[in-house]
Amino acid sequence: MSDPRFYLSACAVYRNEGPYLREWVAFHKLVGVERFYLYNNRSEDDGHREALAPYIEDGTVVLHEWPDCLPPRVVTGEATQTATYQHCLQNHGEDSRWIAFIDLDEFLFSPTGRALPDMLSEYERWPGVGVNWAMFGPSGHITRPEGLVTESYVRRSNRKGHNEKIKSIVDPRRVRNFCLAHFFVYHGEPHLAVDENHRPIDARPGSPLSITDEVSFEKLRVNHYTTKSEEEFRRKQLRVRVDNGLPREWTENQIRRLLTVLDEVEDRTIQMYLPALREELARVDGRAVAPA
Secondary structure (H helix, E strand, O other): OOOOOOOEEEEEEEEHHHHHHHHHHHHHHHHOOOOEEEEOOOOOOHHHHHHHHHHOOOOOEEEEOOOOOOOOOOOOOHHHHHHHHHHHHHHHHHEEEEEEEEOOOOEEEEEOOOOOOHHHHHHHOHHHHHHHHEOOOOOOOOOOOOOOOHHOOOEEOOOHHHHHHEEEEEEEHHHEEEEEOOOOOOOOOOOOEEEEEEEEEOOOOOOOOEEEOOOOOOOEEEEEEEOHHHHHHHHOOOOOOOOOOOOOOOOOHHHHHHHHHHHOOOOHHHHHHHHHHHHHHHHHHHOOOOOO
16 A cells, blocks of 8 residues: 555535635645645535635645536435545545545644644544534624634634534544544544544543543644624525535524624634735735735
8 A cells, every 4th residue: 555645635515615715725735734625515606716726726626526526326415524525535535644524614723833744643543633623703793804714703612512522634544434524433443533632532421422521622623613704604504504414493592692602702823823824825816915
Protein backbone atom coordinates (compact mmCIF):
# COMPACT_ATOMS: atom_id res chain seq x y z
CA MET A 1 0.00 0.00 0.00
CA SER A 2 1.52 3.32 -1.08
CA ASP A 3 1.93 6.30 1.19
CA PRO A 4 -0.87 8.89 0.91
CA ARG A 5 -0.17 12.03 -1.10
CA PHE A 6 -1.57 14.37 1.55
CA TYR A 7 -1.28 14.41 5.31
CA LEU A 8 -4.55 16.29 6.00
CA SER A 9 -7.59 16.79 3.78
CA ALA A 10 -11.12 18.02 4.45
CA CYS A 11 -14.48 16.82 3.16
CA ALA A 12 -17.71 18.83 3.13
CA VAL A 13 -21.04 19.00 1.33
CA TYR A 14 -22.68 22.37 0.68
CA ARG A 15 -25.73 24.00 -0.79
CA ASN A 16 -26.04 27.74 -1.46
CA GLU A 17 -22.90 28.66 0.49
CA GLY A 18 -21.37 30.84 -2.22
CA PRO A 19 -20.69 33.90 -0.04
CA TYR A 20 -18.80 31.81 2.52
CA LEU A 21 -16.85 29.24 0.50
CA ARG A 22 -13.70 31.21 -0.23
CA GLU A 23 -13.14 32.25 3.40
CA TRP A 24 -13.71 28.66 4.54
CA VAL A 25 -11.20 27.17 2.11
CA ALA A 26 -8.66 29.97 2.64
CA PHE A 27 -8.83 29.59 6.42
CA HIS A 28 -8.37 25.83 6.41
CA LYS A 29 -5.53 26.08 3.93
CA LEU A 30 -3.82 28.43 6.39
CA VAL A 31 -4.10 25.96 9.27
CA GLY A 32 -2.70 23.07 7.28
CA VAL A 33 -5.38 21.41 5.13
CA GLU A 34 -3.78 20.43 1.82
CA ARG A 35 -6.70 19.07 -0.21
CA PHE A 36 -10.46 19.69 -0.10
CA TYR A 37 -13.11 17.26 -1.33
CA LEU A 38 -16.24 19.35 -1.75
CA TYR A 39 -19.69 18.20 -2.83
CA ASN A 40 -22.08 20.71 -4.35
CA ASN A 41 -25.59 19.57 -3.48
CA ARG A 42 -27.67 21.39 -6.11
CA SER A 43 -26.71 24.95 -5.25
CA GLU A 44 -28.49 27.77 -7.00
CA ASP A 45 -26.70 30.56 -8.86
CA ASP A 46 -25.05 31.93 -5.70
CA GLY A 47 -21.51 32.45 -6.97
CA HIS A 48 -20.14 29.22 -5.50
CA ARG A 49 -18.27 28.23 -8.65
CA GLU A 50 -16.63 31.63 -8.95
CA ALA A 51 -15.66 31.51 -5.26
CA LEU A 52 -13.94 28.15 -5.67
CA ALA A 53 -12.46 28.73 -9.13
CA PRO A 54 -8.92 29.77 -8.03
CA TYR A 55 -8.63 26.76 -5.72
CA ILE A 56 -10.04 24.34 -8.29
CA GLU A 57 -7.59 25.68 -10.85
CA ASP A 58 -4.54 25.13 -8.62
CA GLY A 59 -5.75 21.68 -7.51
CA THR A 60 -6.47 22.56 -3.89
CA VAL A 61 -10.20 21.79 -4.30
CA VAL A 62 -11.69 18.71 -5.92
CA LEU A 63 -15.34 19.52 -6.63
CA HIS A 64 -18.03 16.89 -7.10
CA GLU A 65 -21.55 17.59 -8.30
CA TRP A 66 -23.91 15.65 -6.06
CA PRO A 67 -25.60 13.37 -6.93
CA ASP A 68 -24.36 13.61 -10.55
CA CYS A 69 -21.02 12.01 -9.57
CA LEU A 70 -22.77 8.75 -8.63
CA PRO A 71 -22.91 5.80 -11.02
CA PRO A 72 -26.13 5.48 -13.05
CA ARG A 73 -29.17 4.00 -11.31
CA VAL A 74 -27.91 4.88 -7.82
CA VAL A 75 -30.70 6.68 -5.98
CA THR A 76 -30.16 8.91 -2.95
CA GLY A 77 -32.58 10.76 -0.73
CA GLU A 78 -32.27 14.05 1.11
CA ALA A 79 -29.87 12.70 3.75
CA THR A 80 -26.89 13.62 1.59
CA GLN A 81 -24.23 14.22 4.23
CA THR A 82 -23.44 10.64 5.14
CA ALA A 83 -23.76 9.57 1.51
CA THR A 84 -21.17 12.11 0.37
CA TYR A 85 -18.88 11.08 3.23
CA GLN A 86 -19.10 7.48 2.05
CA HIS A 87 -18.30 8.55 -1.50
CA CYS A 88 -15.28 10.51 -0.26
CA LEU A 89 -13.93 7.56 1.72
CA GLN A 90 -14.36 5.19 -1.21
CA ASN A 91 -12.90 7.50 -3.86
CA HIS A 92 -10.31 9.55 -1.97
CA GLY A 93 -9.54 7.55 1.16
CA GLU A 94 -6.19 6.30 -0.14
CA ASP A 95 -4.94 9.82 -0.84
CA SER A 96 -4.82 11.25 2.70
CA ARG A 97 -3.41 10.23 6.07
CA TRP A 98 -6.22 12.15 7.79
CA ILE A 99 -9.54 13.48 6.53
CA ALA A 100 -11.56 15.99 8.56
CA PHE A 101 -15.31 15.71 7.98
CA ILE A 102 -16.76 19.12 8.75
CA ASP A 103 -19.39 21.55 7.47
CA LEU A 104 -19.20 24.97 5.85
CA ASP A 105 -20.26 26.66 9.10
CA GLU A 106 -17.45 24.91 11.02
CA PHE A 107 -13.85 26.13 11.31
CA LEU A 108 -11.29 23.60 12.56
CA PHE A 109 -8.05 24.89 14.13
CA SER A 110 -5.71 24.67 17.10
CA PRO A 111 -6.01 27.44 19.71
CA THR A 112 -2.29 26.91 20.33
CA GLY A 113 -1.55 28.48 16.95
CA ARG A 114 0.23 25.32 15.76
CA ALA A 115 -0.59 23.88 12.35
CA LEU A 116 -3.08 21.04 12.34
CA PRO A 117 -0.66 18.48 10.83
CA ASP A 118 1.78 19.24 13.63
CA MET A 119 -0.96 18.69 16.22
CA LEU A 120 -2.29 15.52 14.62
CA SER A 121 1.08 13.81 14.56
CA GLU A 122 0.63 12.93 18.26
CA TYR A 123 -2.62 11.03 17.55
CA GLU A 124 -1.39 8.67 14.84
CA ARG A 125 -1.82 5.48 16.87
CA TRP A 126 -5.59 6.09 17.02
CA PRO A 127 -8.02 5.74 14.12
CA GLY A 128 -9.72 9.07 14.73
CA VAL A 129 -9.83 12.25 16.80
CA GLY A 130 -13.12 13.70 18.03
CA VAL A 131 -12.93 17.49 18.24
CA ASN A 132 -15.40 19.40 20.42
CA TRP A 133 -17.60 22.14 19.06
CA ALA A 134 -17.50 25.69 20.30
CA MET A 135 -21.04 26.80 19.44
CA PHE A 136 -21.31 30.42 18.29
CA GLY A 137 -24.45 32.55 18.06
CA PRO A 138 -25.44 35.68 16.10
CA SER A 139 -23.32 38.01 18.25
CA GLY A 140 -26.07 40.59 18.04
CA HIS A 141 -26.31 40.55 14.22
CA ILE A 142 -29.90 40.58 12.98
CA THR A 143 -28.86 40.53 9.32
CA ARG A 144 -25.69 39.32 7.63
CA PRO A 145 -22.76 41.65 8.47
CA GLU A 146 -20.23 42.78 5.87
CA GLY A 147 -17.17 41.26 7.54
CA LEU A 148 -15.75 37.76 7.47
CA VAL A 149 -17.41 35.02 9.52
CA THR A 150 -14.32 34.70 11.70
CA GLU A 151 -14.30 38.40 12.55
CA SER A 152 -18.04 39.03 12.81
CA TYR A 153 -19.18 36.29 15.18
CA VAL A 154 -17.41 36.53 18.52
CA ARG A 155 -19.88 35.21 21.09
CA ARG A 156 -20.57 31.57 21.94
CA SER A 157 -22.24 29.30 24.45
CA ASN A 158 -20.32 28.32 27.56
CA ARG A 159 -22.57 25.34 28.33
CA LYS A 160 -21.44 21.73 28.19
CA GLY A 161 -24.69 20.63 26.57
CA HIS A 162 -23.97 22.78 23.52
CA ASN A 163 -20.24 22.15 23.18
CA GLU A 164 -19.95 18.44 24.00
CA LYS A 165 -20.65 17.23 20.45
CA ILE A 166 -17.71 16.34 18.23
CA LYS A 167 -16.69 16.37 14.62
CA SER A 168 -14.24 13.74 13.44
CA ILE A 169 -10.79 13.71 11.91
CA VAL A 170 -10.25 10.14 10.73
CA ASP A 171 -7.67 7.80 9.32
CA PRO A 172 -9.69 6.83 6.22
CA ARG A 173 -7.93 3.47 5.85
CA ARG A 174 -9.22 2.39 9.26
CA VAL A 175 -12.86 3.47 8.85
CA ARG A 176 -15.27 0.56 8.84
CA ASN A 177 -18.57 2.43 8.85
CA PHE A 178 -20.40 5.38 10.35
CA CYS A 179 -23.91 6.07 11.58
CA LEU A 180 -24.07 9.84 11.75
CA ALA A 181 -21.98 12.70 10.37
CA HIS A 182 -20.34 13.15 13.78
CA PHE A 183 -18.67 9.81 14.37
CA PHE A 184 -17.22 6.78 12.61
CA VAL A 185 -16.67 3.09 13.39
CA TYR A 186 -13.15 1.76 12.94
CA HIS A 187 -11.17 -1.41 12.13
CA GLY A 188 -8.36 -2.78 14.25
CA GLU A 189 -6.96 -1.90 17.66
CA PRO A 190 -7.32 0.52 19.21
CA HIS A 191 -10.79 0.69 17.69
CA LEU A 192 -12.01 3.87 19.41
CA ALA A 193 -11.36 7.48 18.52
CA VAL A 194 -10.02 9.77 21.24
CA ASP A 195 -10.60 13.35 22.30
CA GLU A 196 -7.85 15.94 22.32
CA ASN A 197 -6.60 14.62 25.67
CA HIS A 198 -6.23 11.06 24.31
CA ARG A 199 -9.30 9.83 26.21
CA PRO A 200 -11.28 7.16 24.32
CA ILE A 201 -14.72 8.24 23.10
CA ASP A 202 -16.85 5.20 23.83
CA ALA A 203 -20.52 4.32 23.88
CA ARG A 204 -21.22 3.82 27.56
CA PRO A 205 -24.92 4.11 28.52
CA GLY A 206 -25.94 7.73 28.22
CA SER A 207 -22.73 8.64 26.38
CA PRO A 208 -23.17 8.18 22.63
CA LEU A 209 -20.17 8.27 20.31
CA SER A 210 -21.04 11.74 19.03
CA ILE A 211 -20.32 13.48 22.37
CA THR A 212 -17.52 13.54 24.92
CA ASP A 213 -17.81 13.15 28.68
CA GLU A 214 -15.98 16.44 29.16
CA VAL A 215 -15.66 19.46 26.88
CA SER A 216 -12.07 20.30 26.03
CA PHE A 217 -10.88 22.45 23.15
CA GLU A 218 -7.56 23.88 24.22
CA LYS A 219 -5.56 21.87 21.66
CA LEU A 220 -8.09 21.29 18.87
CA ARG A 221 -11.48 22.85 18.35
CA VAL A 222 -14.24 23.43 15.83
CA ASN A 223 -15.80 26.87 15.90
CA HIS A 224 -19.36 26.07 14.86
CA TYR A 225 -21.10 29.19 13.55
CA THR A 226 -24.42 27.45 13.74
CA THR A 227 -26.67 30.50 13.38
CA LYS A 228 -24.62 33.27 11.76
CA SER A 229 -27.06 36.20 11.77
CA GLU A 230 -30.55 35.81 13.20
CA GLU A 231 -32.06 36.28 9.74
CA GLU A 232 -29.90 33.53 8.27
CA PHE A 233 -30.69 31.20 11.16
CA ARG A 234 -34.41 31.63 10.66
CA ARG A 235 -34.03 30.96 6.96
CA LYS A 236 -32.03 27.83 7.78
CA GLN A 237 -34.96 26.47 9.81
CA LEU A 238 -37.05 26.29 6.63
CA ARG A 239 -34.70 23.68 5.11
CA VAL A 240 -34.52 19.97 5.85
CA ARG A 241 -31.50 18.70 7.75
CA VAL A 242 -28.64 17.63 5.48
CA ASP A 243 -27.62 14.79 7.79
CA ASN A 244 -30.95 12.94 7.93
CA GLY A 245 -33.34 14.68 5.52
CA LEU A 246 -35.86 15.49 8.26
CA PRO A 247 -37.58 18.87 8.67
CA ARG A 248 -36.55 21.19 11.47
CA GLU A 249 -39.25 21.84 14.05
CA TRP A 250 -38.54 24.85 16.25
CA THR A 251 -41.01 27.00 18.12
CA GLU A 252 -40.46 30.74 18.42
CA ASN A 253 -39.67 30.37 22.11
CA GLN A 254 -37.05 27.73 21.37
CA ILE A 255 -35.43 29.93 18.74
CA ARG A 256 -35.30 32.96 21.06
CA ARG A 257 -33.87 30.89 23.91
CA LEU A 258 -31.19 29.32 21.71
CA LEU A 259 -30.09 32.65 20.25
CA THR A 260 -29.65 34.00 23.78
CA VAL A 261 -27.71 30.98 25.07
CA LEU A 262 -25.36 30.98 22.08
CA ASP A 263 -24.32 34.58 22.80
CA GLU A 264 -23.27 33.98 26.41
CA VAL A 265 -19.52 34.69 26.36
CA GLU A 266 -17.07 36.50 24.10
CA ASP A 267 -14.44 34.38 22.35
CA ARG A 268 -12.01 35.85 19.80
CA THR A 269 -9.46 33.01 19.87
CA ILE A 270 -9.72 32.31 16.14
CA GLN A 271 -8.88 35.90 15.28
CA MET A 272 -5.16 35.19 15.69
CA TYR A 273 -5.47 34.06 12.06
CA LEU A 274 -7.22 37.17 10.72
CA PRO A 275 -4.15 39.01 9.36
CA ALA A 276 -2.92 35.94 7.47
CA LEU A 277 -6.46 35.12 6.33
CA ARG A 278 -6.93 38.60 4.88
CA GLU A 279 -3.60 38.27 3.06
CA GLU A 280 -4.60 34.92 1.60
CA LEU A 281 -7.99 36.23 0.46
CA ALA A 282 -6.34 39.29 -1.07
CA ARG A 283 -3.88 37.04 -2.89
CA VAL A 284 -6.67 34.95 -4.30
CA ASP A 285 -8.71 38.02 -5.20
CA GLY A 286 -5.67 39.51 -6.93
CA ARG A 287 -5.84 42.68 -4.86
CA ALA A 288 -3.52 44.48 -2.48
CA VAL A 289 -4.21 43.92 1.20
CA ALA A 290 -6.52 46.60 2.57
CA PRO A 291 -5.16 48.50 5.59
CA ALA A 292 -6.49 47.32 8.95
